[in-house]
Amino acid sequence: MNAVPRPQPPPAQGSRLAALNDWVDQVAALTKPDRIHWCDGSEAEYRDLVAGMLADGTLVELNQDTHPGCYLHRSDPQDVARVEHLTFVCTRERDDAGPNNHWMAPAQAHETIDRLFDGCMRGRTLYVVPYCMGPIDSPLARCGVEITDSPYVVANMRLMTRMGAAALARIEREGAQGKAFVRGLHSTGELDPDRRFIMHFPEELAIKSYGSGYGGNALLGKKCHALRIASWQARQEGWLAEHMLILGLEDPQGETHYIAAAFPSACGKTNLAMLIPPEGYRALGWKVWTVGDDICWMRPGTDGRLWAINPEAGYFGVAPGTSARTNPNALATIQRDTIYTNVAVTDDGQPWWEGLDDRVPALDWQGRPYDPANGPAAHPNSRFTVAAMQCPSWSPRAEDPQGVPISAIVFGGRRSSVMPLVFEARDWTHGVRVGAAMGSETTAAATGAVGVMRRDPMAMKPFCGYHFGDYFAHWLSFDRPGAKLPKIFHVNWFRKGDDGRFLWPGFGENMRVLEWMVARIRGTAAAVDSPIGLLPEAGAIVSPACSREDVERVLQVDAAGLPQEQTEIAQHLQGFRPRLPSPLV
Numbered sequence: 171m172n173a174v175p176r177p178q179p180p181p182a183q184g185s186r187l188a189a190l191n192d193w194v195d196q197v198a199a200l201t202k203p204d205r206i207h208w209c210d211g212s213e214a215e216y217r218d219l220v221a222g223m224l225a226d227g228t229l230v231e232l233n234q235d236t237h238p239g240c241y242l243h244r245s246d247p248q249d250v251a252r253v254e255h256l257t258f259v260c261t262r263e264r265d266d267a268g269p270n271n272h273w274m275a276p277a278q279a280h281e282t283i284d285r286l287f288d289g290c291m292r293g294r295t296l297y298v299v300p301y302c303m304g305p306i307d308s309p310l311a312r313c314g315v316e317i318t319d320s321p322y323v324v325a326n327m328r329l330m331t332r333m334g335a336a337a338l339a340r341i342e343r344e345g346a347q348g349k350a351f352v353r354g355l356h357s358t359g360e361l362d363p364d365r366r367f368i369m370h371f372p373e374e375l376a377i378k379s380y381g382s383g384y385g386g387n388a389l390l391g392k393k394c395h396a397l398r399i400a401s402w403q404a405r406q407e408g409w410l411a412e413h414m415l416i417l418g419l420e421d422p423q424g425e426t427h428y429i430a431a432a433f434p435s436a437c438g439k440t441n442l443a444m445l446i447p448p449e450g451y452r453a454l455g456w457k458v459w460t461v462g463d464d465i466c467w468m469r470p471g472t473d474g475r476l477w478a479i480n481p482e483a484g485y486f487g488v489a490p491g492t493s494a495r496t497n498p499n500a501l502a503t504i505q506r507d508t509i510y511t512n513v514a515v516t517d518d519g520q521p522w523w524e525g526l527d528d529r530v531p532a533l534d535w536q537g538r539p540y541d542p543a544n545g546p547a548a549h550p551n552s553r554f555t556v557a558a559m560q561c562p563s564w565s566p567r568a569e570d571p572q573g574v575p576i577s578a579i580v581f582g583g584r585r586s587s588v589m590p591l592v593f594e595a596r597d598w599t600h601g602v603r604v605g606a607a608m609g610s611e612t613t614a615a616a617t618g619a620v621g622v623m624r625r626d627p628m629a630m631k632p633f634c635g636y637h638f639g640d641y642f643a644h645w646l647s648f649d650r651p652g653a654k655l656p657k658i659f660h661v662n663w664f665r666k667g668d669d670g671r672f673l674w675p676g677f678g679e680n681m682r683v684l685e686w687m688v689a690r691i692r693g694t695a696a697a698v699d700s701p702i703g704l705l706p707e708a709g710a711i712v713s714p715a716c717s718r719e720d721v722e723r724v725l726q727v728d729a730a731g732l733p734q735e736q737t738e739i740a741q742h743l744q745g746f747r748p749r750l751p752s753p754l755v
C-alpha cells in the first residue's frame with residue numbers, strides 16, 4: 171500500500187528551556203489537565219479567553235456602549251479577599267519566616283498541597299503563563315511562570331503584568347545563563363474555604379496556591395511573587411520589595427520629585443497615586459504622575475539614591491469609594507477594557523458600587539435583585555483590573571528600565587485617633603522605627619474583622635516573606651557611607667472627630683501635604699519637634715475644605731492617647747527579639 175501522507179504534528183508547544191518544559195510536564199502529570207495552553211499574551215488570545223468565559227458564565231458582559239471591553243466576574247461568595255490565616259511561608263528554618271508569618275515545614279507543605287493538586291485539572295485546561303514583573307528590558311525586573319487552570323486568572327495576569335511571548339523570551343535567555351524564574355502553581359480547585367492554601371517556598375523560588383480565584387491569592391505575580399518571594403530575594407541581593415505606590419510630583423518649575431508611599435491594603439495607595447491637585451495648584455502648574463499604585467522595587471544606584479520601578483503593568487484597585495469627586499483619574503481609566511469583580515450593576519448593565527453616585531443598582535454583587543437588607547450592593551472588597559497605561563496620569567517614566575529616583579518615603583495607616591495628618595522622621599533610623607511601629611485599622615481586603623487596630627510594619631505584615639526583625643535590620647543597612655537616602659514621613663488621612671466624621675477631606679486635598687513634604691526636601695519649610703517627630707508649623711497646611719478647628723486638631727498628636735500607643739509599640743517590637751536590631755530596641 172502506498173504510504174498516506176500523515177498530518178503534521180501540531181506546532182511544537184513549549185519552550186526552548188528544558189527546565190521549564192520539565193516542570194510543566196511534572197505539573198501536568200500531577201494535575202492531569204485535558205489540555206495545555208502556552209500563553210503568548212496576544213490580543214487574539216485575550217479575546218478568545220473572554221469569549222470562553224462569556225460562554226460559560228465566568229464573565230458577564232457589561233454595557234458595551236458606555237463601557238466598551240468591560241466585563242463583570244462574580245466570584246464565589248466565600249472567595250472575595252486574601253486569606254491571611256491560610257497563607258504560609260515555608261522556610262527550612264522556622265525562625266526565618268518569623269513570628270509575622272504562618273509557617274509550615276517545606277516537605278509537609280508540599281505534601282499537603284500536592285494532595286489537593288492531584289488530578290485537580292481533570293476536564294480543564296492548564297495554562298502556562300510566562301510573565302515579567304517590571305519593564306521587559308529593565309535590569310531590575312524579574313520573571314516568573316504561573317501555571318493555572320483559571321482563564322480569569324490568565325486574563326487578569328495579562329492586564330497586571332507583561333505576560334506572554336516577550337516574557338518567555340527573557341526567561342529562556344536568562345535560563346540559558348543559569349538564572350532561575352519563579353515557579354507559581356495555582357488551581358481554583360473546588361473553592362472550598364476548608365481546602366485552600368497559599369504557600370510560599372522562598373528558598374525554592376516557588377509558590378503553590380490552591381482553592382481560591384481571588385486576586386491576591388491567585389494572581390501569583392502580584393503579592394506572592396512581587397512581595398513575599400521578592401522581599402526574600404531583595405534582602406539577599408541588597409534591594410527592597412515594598413507595598414508602596416510610586417508617584418511623581420511635578421512642580422511649577424517642571425522639576426519632578428518621586429515619592430513612594432506604603433499604606434496597608436485599602437488605605438489609599440491607588441487614590442494618592444492618581445491624585446489630581448486642587449484647582450489653585452493646577453493653575454500654577456503642579457501635576458501628579460502615576461508610576462505605580464501598589465508595589466515598588468527599589469535599589470541604591472551608583473549615585474547613592476534609591477531608584478524604583480513598579481513591577482506591575484496594571485491596577486487591581488478597590489472599587490467602592492471610587493468616584494468623580496474622589497478619583498477621577500481612576501474613573502476615566504476603568505471606562506473601557508476593564509474586568510470588574512464583585513461590583514453591582516445598574517438596570518442598563520453599567521458597573522456600580524457604593525460611593526460612585528446616587529443611582530440605585532438593579533443587581534447586587536451576587537447577581538440578586540438589589541435589596542439594602544442584604545448589605546452593600548457591591549462587595550466592600552470589589553475590584554477593577556485594568557492596564558496601567560490607560561490612566562490619564564500614567565507617568566512617561568513608568569517604563570524607564572532604570573526606574574525613578576525616590577526623594578521621599580511615606581508611611582501611613584488608617585488611624586481614627588492619635589496619629590496626626592503628617593510628621594517627618596528625624597533621620598533614616600528614626601524613619602525605620604516609625605515604619606516598624608505602623609498601626610492601622612483592618613479593612614475588607616483580607617477576610618476577618620474590619621476596623622480592628624493592628625500593627626502593620628511598613629504595610630508589609632501580610633506580605634513580608636521573612637522575619638520582621640531581619641527585615642528591619644535590612645532597612646537600617648541602607649544607611650551607609652555614600653547613601654543619599656530619601657526623607658521619611660508618616661501620614662494619616664483617616665483621623666476622626668468625636669462625631670465619627672473624618673477631620674481631613676483627603677483625596678485631592680492631600681496635595682497640600684505633598685507640597686509640604688517637597689518644601690521640607692528643598693529645605694524651604696520649617697518644622698516643629700514633637701515626641702513623635704517633626705510637625706508642620708502652625709498655618710503651614712490649610713484647606714478650604716476643612717475648618718480651622720479641624721485642621722488644628724488633625725495636625726496635632728493626641729497627647730492623651732500617646733502613652734498607650736508607645737506602650738503598644740514597645741510590646742509589638744519586643745515580639746521580634748532576639749532578631750530585633752538594636753536601634754529599634
Ligand SMILES: Nc1nc2c(ncn2[C@@H]2O[C@H](COP(=O)(O)OP(=O)(O)OP(=O)(O)O)[C@@H](O)[C@H]2O)c(=O)[nH]1
Pocket residue numbers: 433434435436437438439440441442463464486487488490491492496615663664672675676677680
Ligand atoms: N477619607 C479618605 N478615604 C480615602 C482616602 N484615600 C482613599 N480613601 C478610601 O480608602 C479606600 C481604599 O483606597 P485605595 O486607594 O483603593 O487603597 P489601596 O491602598 O490602593 O488598597 P489596595 O489595593 O488594597 O492595596 C477607598 O474606599 C477610598 O475611597 C483619603 O484621603 N481620605
Ligand SMILES: O=C([O-])CC(=O)C(=O)O
Pocket residue numbers: 251252384385386387392393434435436464486615616
Ligand atoms: O492583593 C490583593 O488582593 C489586593 C491588594 O492590593 C491588597 O490586598 O493589598
Ligand SMILES: [Mn+2]
Pocket residue numbers: 413434435436464
Ligand atoms: Mn495592595
